[in-house]
Amino acid sequence: MTNNQTQNPAPRNWLTIGQVAEELGLHRNTVYAMVKRGDLEALRYNKRVIRIPRQALENLLTTYKAGEFGLWASN
Secondary structure, three states: OOOOOOOOOOOOOEEOHHHHHHHHOOOHHHHHHHHHHOOOOOEEOOOOOEEEEHHHHHHHHHHHHOOOOOOOOOO
C-alpha cells in the first residue's frame, strides 16, 4: 500500500441515532420511535446517550430483505 492510499476503517460496532437514520434514510425521530417500540435494539448509557449495535441494524435490514412483509400485489 502506498502513502496515497487510505485504509477503510473497520465498521463501528455501535451507532448513534443519527448514523442509523442516515443509513436507513429516515428522520432521527423515526429511529427514536423504532427504539421506543422495541423494533430496534438499543442501549441507553444515560439520559442523553443512546447507542445501537450494528448487528441490530443488520438484523432489522435482513428481516425486510427476507420478504417477511410480502410483496405488493399488482392489479
